[in-house]
Amino acid sequence: MAPAAKTNIALTIPEPGKFELVERPYPHIKSGYAIIKTEIAPICLEGSRIWSEHDFEFHDDPEHLGHEGVGTVDEVLPGSNFSVGDRVIVFQGDHCGHCHACTQALSPTYCDANDPDLRGVDGSAMKGIQNRNESPSGGFAMERYRIAPEANLIRIPDALDFRYAASANCSFGVGFSNQEAMDVKAGDTILVGGVGFIALGHIISALYRNATVIALARNPYRIDLMRRMGVEHIVNPDDDDWLEQVLALSYKGQGVDVAIDGSGVTYYQEKLMKAVRKYGQVNFSGHTPGAHLELSPLHHVIDPAHTLFGQHDVRAKDRERMVRALCNPKVQAMVDVMITHEFPMSRAGEAFDIQVGKQCGKVYLWTQQ
Template identity: 30%
Template sequence: MKAMMLWEPGRMELVDLPLRALGPGEVLLKVEACSICGSDLEGYHGQHPKMTLPRVMGHEVASTVVQVGPEVECLSVGDRVAGMGSLACGQCPPCQAGKRDRCASPLSPGFTAHGAYAEYVVGRAQGCTPIPDDVSFTEAAVAQPAGIANHAVSTRAAVCPGEVLLIQGCGPIGLSAMMLAKLRGATVISTDIVDYRCDLARGMGADLVLNAHRDNVREAALDLTSGRGVDKAIECVGGDQDETIPEAVACVRGGGLVVVVGSFAADRATLPVIDFKFSEKTVTGSQSMPEGYGPIFDLIRSGKLDLAQLVSHRLPLEEVDHGLKMMDTKAENVIKVVIEP
């Protein structure tokens, strides 16, 4: 099969790889669409803490089941699925005892096992979610970042009707969070430092959009709330959060909540701890999408959530490298790149 191999940071090549035999609980998936994730950029630059090289990246995948391995009963050939789950390592004591579902060191496709920037990928049947017939492969491929946003909005922030939110970042997760918060009846301030992303947020329904490099976000938040501050903030930027997290804390009211979704560039960030004590503000994290794909698929099917508008580019497999570079430099008004092998 054809696959895009990352040999070393910044160097990818189209290669031929053999298809391996399937183990218990595994399925062979024909990749129909795979969207580029921000964590892929970390891997591309050699900055992902878990990625090993050489590696076929890609994990935001929608595919068709073409073969099922032993002990697979939940999926059949021809099923349309999103995600692929982790894989058993085959080496730890549980795996050696035949209990691969209890693997102590699971392999993560795209990071510690080969992923979906390829014609085919091996996945774990239990980690695959059936795609409804009226949801496209492209929508399913970008449903994962929307699922991450959904966990932050619906569970970690528990957004309620009438609340005022600050959502930092107008990338795929930030825009998804904005749309989901609006569906829950919130007023949303969206911020970014890239003008075309601000324009997109404005067109997608944000109540107030600010360029965080030009506008005074705190003053605008106070003006909108008659000096009180926003109820909650969701940080979807990541990277150097010494700027975004303190800004979020400054914008929320006393007793307010900041939910951090963006991935840290470092293991430390400067926080205004006096606000935690005297204003009883809270900073918490949000990780992954434990609610799964179901809530997102339901919203897509109902017509309430349009994820297709996040997809700015569709590229063939051999142009993964170009897609990564576009996302890295935010060239060509890129938002979300979907690879279609």
């Protein structure tokens, strides 16, 4: 009897608060792509507004979910630089090889192939990957088998566990790459606000760089995580004198070198901008749909000489240094604190509920279980 044909299992969210695992045919690939057997798909927006409100980004929908992940190469075509069995991190999105982001080794989110205005919703990002490969499945991370362009894979060193490597996307990875771009270094004072898994990733990166971290935070669960990571200074943003408290912790009271928002919420963004020293940097790493900051170029940028910066994802040029950082035992100890929950994909609903409740750090789904 012939062995049964390999199939794929994908996670879907047909209606808010309900998930289903559906069977689909095993993916097909074309030259330049690999099929990855995903082991861990960390939860990003799937466990917040997608689960509770069915509010999707352009690249996902009820049938197609997940963009973060690590796994093992399951199939490549002749001539590939990868081999079956290679353990890899997948950086989300496609790779055109010719645009500014691709030629300058920037984040693949900014590749022309991932721009819905240039390629259309069905031709960009993860949907574009699945459609360009004429595949019946595999564009997305919350599937047992996933397609990725080889240019957006990096091999995981043998000594590095999948659990640590899986923080390379929208948690530690985003923090690390934003801080490389901003040149955060030892002696800097970093203020973070709106602390969820993005800001926790920033905190790990800042402590790895021997920067001093101050957090504006109110959620006791996440304050406990930060204390366990080694954050010494927590300021309650509801305190009338929150700004004086933050300034007193900065060099000569002049303000922090870098302020980082992980939430996309104006409550934090407005406060963070006030606490930065002259010529300091303001970083936006979180986003909330519909949030609009009142911004005066004179008062918020020119008068304080602030640089505003933000970036999704991880620049290709930062991948190797980020993987090296993940091999550091102190970074691993902090990532262990950040990963508060792990579930088999067959129990994804419990994982999403926990993330909606905000009593968590980063939550992982093990897609093969």
